[in-house]
Amino acid sequence: MIGQLLAPWSPFVCLKRNIKLGKPTSSQAKSTIKSSLLLIVDPELRDEEKDRVWSYFGSACGYCGRKLNRAAREGHVDHLIPVSLGGRNHIGNRVLACAACNGNEKRDLPWEPFLKSKCTTPDAFAARRARIDAWKAHFGTDDLQLPPDVLAVLEAATARVFAAYDAAVEEVRALKNKMD
Ligand SMILES: [Zn+2]
Structure with a gap:
């Protein structure tokens, strides 16, 4: 339904396509976030x-x-x-x-x-x-090996994204519960 309302290039449509290809779990999403940040410095x-x-x-x-x-x-x-x-x-x-x-x-x-x-x-x-x-x-x-100071910054940045991601998951789950 949402797909019909959004333009085909919308990030949400692309996301829906990706979801159909697999079953992204929260831990997979976090592992992708972590490696995407790591790849910037490495x-x-x-x-x-x-x-x-x-x-x-x-x-x-x-x-x-x-x-x-x-x-x-x-x-x-x-x-x-x-x-x-x-x-x-x-x-x-x-x-x-x-x-x-x-x-x-x-x-x-x-x-x-x-x-x-x-x-x-x-x-x-x-x-x-x-x-x-x-x-x-x-x-x-x-x-x-990555120097400890770089690892510390990376770890802190990753933790911030994870916290925001967890909050978003909570928010969307609450929305889903209202829809049911
Ligand atoms: Zn060999």
Whole structure:
């Protein structure tokens, strides 16, 4: 009904379309808000930065050494320090990885013991660790994790949006109750 009253480009019409595609819950909405604010200070890699990661790691997994076919979308640009532990999207915190090393196997493990578990010889471990260390050293330590003061501002801004969102949900729920 509302859709018929509003112009097709109205944000509410677009929102209604999105809602039809899935079931956005309050926690999904909050997670989208949080990541959209985070991406402002910690943007995803640009294409040319992804090219640089592929080239530096010689189109091979930085952990297990498996050769990767980029055209077949085999490689992933993994995070050395996982995002869940405050790792940044910055190129200095990224390593080329195969699907197995990027996925379930590594999870939130620190990269060094994980790398060791993927190397069959001490020489391979030393060489791959040196490659990752040189990559990291090329960038600053601030490139690996967001500084605490930035995180504090981000957290406060996110909390303010969440509070406003919760209040809006209450308001609209009350409206819905009146409609029923
Ligand atoms: Zn691998």
